[in-house]
Amino acid sequence: MLDLKKITLERPLVFDGATGTNLQSQNLTVDDFGGEHLAGCNEYLIRSKPSAVERVHADYLAAGADIIETDTFGSSSIVLAEYDLQTLAYELSKEGAAIAKRIAAQFSTKEKPRFVAGSIGPTTKLPSLGHIAFDAMRDSFYEQMAGLFDGGADLFIIETCQDLLQIKAALAAAQDLFRDKRAKIPVITSVTIETMGTMLMGTEIGAALTALEPFDIISAIGMNCATGPKEMEENVRYLTQTSPKPVFCMPNAGLPENIGGVAHYHLSPEELERYMQHFVSDLGVSIIGGCCGTTKEHIKRLSDLADRGRPGQRAIDWTSSVASIYSSVPMHVEPAPVIIGERCNTNGSKKFRELILAEDYDTCVSMAKEQIKEGSHMLDLCVAYVGRDEIRDMREVITRMNTAVTVPLVIDSTEYPVIEEALKHYAGRAIVNSINLEDGEERMAHVLPLCKKYGAAVIALTIDEDGMAKTREKKFEIAERMIDLSVHKYGMREEDLIFDTLTFTLGSGDEEFRKAGTETIEAIRLIKQAHPLCKTILGVSNISFGLNPHSRHVLNSVFLHYAIEAGLDMAIVHAAKIMPLHKIDERGRALAKQIVFDERVFESVAVAA
Numbered sequence: 020m021l022d023l024k025k026i027t028l029e030r031p032l033v034f035d036g037a038t039g040t041n042l043q044s045q046n047l048t049v050d051d052f053g054g055e056h057l058a059g060c061n062e063y064l065i066r067s068k069p070s071a072v073e074r075v076h077a078d079y080l081a082a083g084a085d086i087i088e089t090d091t092f093g094s095s096s097i098v099l100a101e102y103d104l105q106t107l108a109y110e111l112s113k114e115g116a117a118i119a120k121r122i123a124a125q126f127s128t129k130e131k132p133r134f135v136a137g138s139i140g141p142t143t144k145l146p147s148l149g150h151i152a153f154d155a156m157r158d159s160f161y162e163q164m165a166g167l168f169d170g171g172a173d174l175f176i177i178e179t180c181q182d183l184l185q186i187k188a189a190l191a192a193a194q195d196l197f198r199d200k201r202a203k204i205p206v207i208t209s210v211t212i213e214t215m216g217t218m219l220m221g222t223e224i225g226a227a228l229t230a231l232e233p234f235d236i237i238s239a240i241g242m243n244c245a246t247g248p249k250e251m252e253e254n255v256r257y258l259t260q261t262s263p264k265p266v267f268c269m270p271n272a273g274l275p276e277n278i279g280g281v282a283h284y285h286l287s288p289e290e291l292e293r294y295m296q297h298f299v300s301d302l303g304v305s306i307i308g309g310c311c312g313t314t315k316e317h318i319k320r321l322s323d324l325a326d327r328g329r330p331g332q333r334a335i336d337w338t339s340s341v342a343s344i345y346s347s348v349p350m351h352v353e354p355a356p357v358i359i360g361e362r363c364n365t366n367g368s369k370k371f372r373e374l375i376l377a378e379d380y381d382t383c384v385s386m387a388k389e390q391i392k393e394g395s396h397m398l399d400l401c402v403a404y405v406g407r408d409e410i411r412d413m414r415e416v417i418t419r420m421n422t423a424v425t426v427p428l429v430i431d432s433t434e435y436p437v438i439e440e441a442l443k444h445y446a447g448r449a450i451v452n453s454i455n456l457e458d459g460e461e462r463m464a465h466v467l468p469l470c471k472k473y474g475a476a477v478i479a480l481t482i483d484e485d486g487m488a489k490t491r492e493k494k495f496e497i498a499e500r501m502i503d504l505s506v507h508k509y510g511m512r513e514e515d516l517i518f519d520t521l522t523f524t525l526g527s528g529d530e531e532f533r534k535a536g537t538e539t540i541e542a543i544r545l546i547k548q549a550h551p552l553c554k555t556i557l558g559v560s561n562i563s564f565g566l567n568p569h570s571r572h573v574l575n576s577v578f579l580h581y582a583i584e585a586g587l588d589m590a591i592v593h594a595a596k597i598m599p600l601h602k603i604d605e606r607g608r609a610l611a612k613q614i615v616f617d618e619r620v621f622e623s624v625a626v627a628a
Contacts, residue, residue, distance in 0.1 A: 021134060021173050023205050023238040023306070024265055031299050031325040034136070034269055034308025035079035035087045036318045040284075044314075045071055060102045062094045065115045076119050080126040080133060082315040083322025084308070087123060087133070088176060091115040092140035095163040097151070101143070108159070109166040112137070116170025136176045136207070137167030139189060146184040147220055147344060147421055153188050153443040160192035168196060174205040178269075179244045179310075181211055181219035183230045183344060183446035184421075190234055191472060197236070205238035207267055207306070211245045212254050214274070220422070220446070221345050224254040228262055229342040230448045233474040233515065241267025244310045247274055247286050248294035259302040263337050268295070268304045272312030284312025292320035299324065303333035339514040339554070341397065341427040341476060344446040348396050348427050350476070350517065350554045350588060356579070357397060357589040358597075359429055360390030361560070364401040375402050380415045387424045394594040398424065399452065400441075401431035409437045417444045429478070429591075435465045442473035449475045450517065455482040456497060460504060467509040478517045478556055479505070481542065487521055489535070494520045494542035495549075502550060513552040517589065520546070522557065525574065525614050526565035536562055536578055536615040540585045547586030556589040557582055559597075562615075572596050573603055577611035 023032070042061055052058045053067035064071050072090045079087055094112045096105040104111070116137055123133040139160065144150035164175060177189045186208055197203035210218055210227045217223055224242075231240055240262050242251055248270040258266045273286030291309065298304040307325070309317045340349045350357060363386055365372040374383050387398050400420070402412040409432065420428060421444060430441040431452040438451055451470055454463050454477055470477045479501045481487070481494040488494040498518050505511040520542035523535040539562075543555045562578045563571035576598040579590055600608060612618065 021205050023174070023207075028305070029329055031304070031330050032306045033083060033085045033318065033321050033325050034306065035076075035084040036082075036309035036313035036315065037272075037311050038075055038088065038090055038092065038138075040312055040314060041075045041078060042071060045074065047071060057102055057104075060093075060099075060104070061090055062092070062099065062111050062115065063102070063104065065090055065111050065118060066107075069118055072115070072118055073122055076122040077126075078315040079318050080122065082318040083325075084318050085131070085133060085325075086136050086174075086308075087119055088136045088138040089115040089119045089167060089170075089172065090138070091163065091167060092138045092178075093142075094166070095139070095142055095159045097142040097144055097156070097159045098140070108162050112163045112166025113170035116167045116172045120171035134173040135171065136174050137164065137170075137172035139163060139167075139175055139177045141179050141181050141185055141211075144185075145182045145220065146188060147182045147446050149418065153184065156185065156188040157192045157195070160189045161196055164192055164196050168200060168204070172204065174207065174238070176207045176209060178207075178209040179211045180209060183218075183220070183222055183227060184444075186210075186231065187446070187473060190236065193236055194472060203236065206236050207239045207241065208237050209241045209243040209267055209269065212242055212251065213245050214250060216254075222446075223346050224257050225261075225340075225347040226342040226345055226447060228258065229340045229347040230446070230474060232263060232337075233448065233476075233512075235510070237264060239265040239267045239306055241269070241304075241306065243267075243269035243308075244271060247271050248291065248298065250274065252294075252298075255298055255304060256302055259304060259333050261335065261337055263335055265305045266303065267306040268298055269308040269310045270294070271310045272314075272317060275312065282311070286312070288314070288316040288320040291317050292324055295321055296324055300328070300331050303331040305330040339476075339552070340448070341450055342447040343425055343427050344421055345425050352396070355583045356587055358395050358594045359556070359589060359591040360387070360393070360395030360398045361558070361591045361593055362390055363387050364399050364431060365404050366401055372404060375404060375407070375412055375416075378415070380419055383416050384419045384423050387420055390594065391424070391426055395426065397427045397429055397450070397589075399429045399431050399591055403432060403434070403437075409434055410440050413437050413441050414444060417441050421445055421447075430475070435469065438466065439469050439473075442469060442475060449473075451475045451477045453478040453480050453519065454501070454505075455480040456484060456501065457482045457486075459484060463501070463504060463509065467505060467511055470515070471510055476515045476517060477505075477511070478519055480519050481521055487523075488542075489523070489532075489538060491538045491541040491545060494538070495545040498542075498546050498553075499549075502553065513550055514554075517554040517556045518546050519556045519558065522562050524561060524564035526563055526570075533617045537617060540582050540615075543582060543587055544585040554588040555586060556591065557587060558591045560592060572598060573607050574611045574614060576600065576603060577608060578615050581612075581615060
């Protein structure tokens with residue numbers, strides 16, 4: 020299999036230039052497209068005038084391109100349906116790949132092998148806006164990818180991406196295809212950042228990288244289309260400084276200018292080369308090419324550039340994060356903790372439960388926004404209620420929160436279909452709450468494959484077949500077991516795991532749980548020392564259950580303080596009701612600390628003789 024990471028260490032790989040620009044230069048007629056009703060459908064030229072497609076490929080290969088893209092940008096059934104050609108999606112994709120493969124073989128040598136990238140465009144639908152269902156988009160991409168695979172494509176490029184949920188549908192299709200074929204090829208994902216500095220849906224480059232980085236089938240991440248290299252520079256710089264994967268860059272030949280209803284691009288081959296030399300040598304971009312407006316002359320310049328040396332060394336500073344559709348949030352912040360708002364949960368919030376029962380989903384979103392204003396970095400979301408259709412409620416709430424809530428979500432459900440429904444409708448990178456070992460591996464076996472498929476992180480509870488662990492040693496033992504299974508059996512990474520060492524209430528007065536706070540805090544310390552990449556989390560308010568409101572606020576705040584000292588990364592709390600220690604009176608702090616650490620003093624009693 021083509022190893023992009025290994026190859027690009029030695030020399031930048033060069034993609035071809037614009038397919039549309041080259042085809043336009045051939046002055047094709049309506050008849051070349053197969054009739055007026057098909058005019059503009061470049062993909063149908065694969066059937067109606069394959070020589071035009073062959074010329075595109077040959078021109079770019081002659082210019083020195085290492086990789087040529089198939090003429091299949093819009094060969095999905097979704098796009099072809101606009102020309103009433105949807106039944107040809109597989110055939111056109113396969114034939115397009117076969118044409119490209121044949122021409123590539125004519126130029127390929129042992130010293131300079133040539134490869135074919137199956138081009139997969141964004142379609143004309145945005146799933147985050149409800150234009151199309153996730154499954155329908157995935158099925159359309161699967162058909163297109165199957166044709167490209169069977170036609171001999173060496174890799175896939177999912178390009179000009181405008182909606183993260185569209186990319187996830189394409190990646191799900193690729194995963195399913197590779198499973199069915201029992202073989203896989205590299206996948207490049209390339210987002211399009213508009214002139215306003217985000218993707219069409221408002222996604223920042225950091226959120227895009229956070230959402231895509233966990234997918235191990237992705238071989239490289241980058242940008243193409245919309246702008247020229249000048250406008251791309253800061254976002255390209257971000258990717259080269261942050262992305263653990265090779266970085267891809269395929270700019271337009273500058274910003275287009277509308278002249279007589281036709282887009283004209285003015286960036287010369289020399290200017291493109293100058294920018295890309297900087298990207299390659301100084302920033303470390305390792306896969307380059309040209310998008311709209313670029314010609315064979317542009318690609319000749321890029322090929323000459325690639326021959327002059329290897330990409331510059333990158334110093335990568337990657338932080339494990341999650342993301343909404345808009346922005347990324349690290350799973351550890353300074354000062355800690357990451358605050359996860361707890362009120363969008365039917366189990367813990369009477370108000371939220373009543374809103375779900377009334378099907379007032381828009382006010383549910385308003386509750387989410389209130390928590391953000393109060394300081395929450397993420398939000399816990401649970402819509403479960405006995406007798407209701409949890410899948411429907413989750414779909415109704417999360418489709419609204421996907422585009423209306425600016426912070427990442429924690430999907431909280433015991434039902435596997437509900438978790439998947441949520442992940443299908445969430446464009447960003449979510450956290451799933453949760454897995455445990457209460458029934459052995461059963462829950463892990465269902466939840467972790469979903470996390471892998473949709474790129475989610477997961478909360479792991481220290482519960483095994485014997486129940487909730489009570490001592491630090493038992494909590495740590497369960498965590499070790501879950502890490503081993505998650506990483507070595509289910510393919511998760513340690514940085515994708517967030518451990519909740521749980522706690523029992525100190526408000527019951529039960530002697531058995533007097534040390535619950537201490538054991539929980541020390542378990543956090545043990546996990547962080549042994550597995551620093553793993554994260555830790557607590558539902559803080561559990562420690563004070565049964566006490567009056569003021570006492571709860573004080574005890575929660577003091578407990579949280581000491582948990583953070585032990586290494587706690589994240590806390591599920593009502594952010595507005597956590598008090599800084601300096602705002603708690605000295606006597607209150609001292610009493611709460613004594614309760615948390617069971618620092619009771621037993622006075623001796625003199626007995627008269």
